[in-house]
Amino acid sequence: MADPAPPVIDDETLRAYLAESLSGAEMARVERALRGSASLRQRLEDVRQDRPESAIHTLGAIWRRARLSCPAREDLGSYLIEALDPDHHDYITFHVEVVECPFCRANLDDLRGQFAADAPTSQTRQRRYFQSSRHLLSGDDD
Amino acid sequence: MAASEADMLLIAQIREGDMRAWQVLIERYEGRLLAFVDSRLHDRATSEDVVQETFIGFLTSLPNFDDRRDLEAYLFSIAAHKLTDQLRRQGRRPIDQFGSDDHGRPLEEVAGPARAASSIARSSERRDAEERLLTEALGQIIQDWQAKGDFARLRCLELLIVKGWANKDVAAHLGLTEQAVASYKFQTISRLKEMARRAGMSLGGLD
Secondary structure (H helix, E strand, O other): OOOOOOOOOOHHHHHHHHOOOOOHHHHHHHHHHHHHOHHHHHHHHHHHHOOHHHOOOOHHHHHHHHOOOOOOHHHHHHHHOOOOOHHHHHHHHHHHHOOOOHHHHHHHHHHHHHHOOOHHHHHHHHHHHHHHHHHHOOOOOO | OOOOHHHHHHHHHHHOOOHHHHHHHHHHHHHHHHHHHHHHHOOHHHHHHHHHHHHHHHHHHHHHOOOOOOHHHHHHHHHHHHHHHHHHHOOOOHHHHOOOOOOOOOHHHOOHHHHHHHHHHOOOHHHHHHHHHHHHHHHHHHHHHHHHOOHHHHHHHHHHHHOOOOHHHHHHHHOOOHHHHHHHHHHHHHHHHHHHHHOOOOOHHHO
């Protein structure tokens, strides 16, 4: 089946664009539209500044922001080992592949990596993050 | 998603300067943050730098962090802003360069006058109250569908509301009639309005 016509780029889409919560393809589509439209760029600026005329909250924005339908990470782990009932499994496939939730995709990629465990590499990264930020902890007098 | 008790405890320990707790937070979240950032940048080394900036940004913003907020969602939001900064530096986000000196960071991470201005610009208490109500009500409806295994309805509304697809496209994708899609939508909006009415609010704009 052909994909449906892309939805209109409204304030909600622009807000999701600013929050990097669209899929890669959607991000590219919005970027192209912004390049070609001065009025859309102005709308983007209004959304960024949260001006009253663009501040109407929509259900879509709320759903995305609060991640109301995102599966728990435990469910994503069960999904990968195919331990969910088929309906739940199919829903997660839909959420990741059709809705293209970038945060659940990231969780799945991370969990897949953990299953294929490259422990030394991740421990090196984690040490680096820790060392570069520990001075910001309130109780650290070092 | 709401904050988990485990995360709230972890945050409390980090606020007290507990290094082990900070290490645990890094271990728990760095993998998913790296996967998210790298899905955009496709450059592992730069993505690791962005995740590093994310953790530093988190500690910087910690005094203003609301513990009831979902930690994962908050970390992703910081990562998204650090990612946008990186894309700008690389010239990959040329359109998105004008106007803002705080780069739209989460409110907690913006210090000083910029924060005050944002706070003022942030809309009225009414808008915030409506948003809280809608988040709770819609969250409750979605939880009910999930508990009942009513994934058909959840898929339908997710395509309509989150993806912004037209009724006919949703119907074709899910193998439903357009009438069924319209009916799901009507029932959901009616239920939201009823929940709002019971809470003493009017949501006329949802039609």
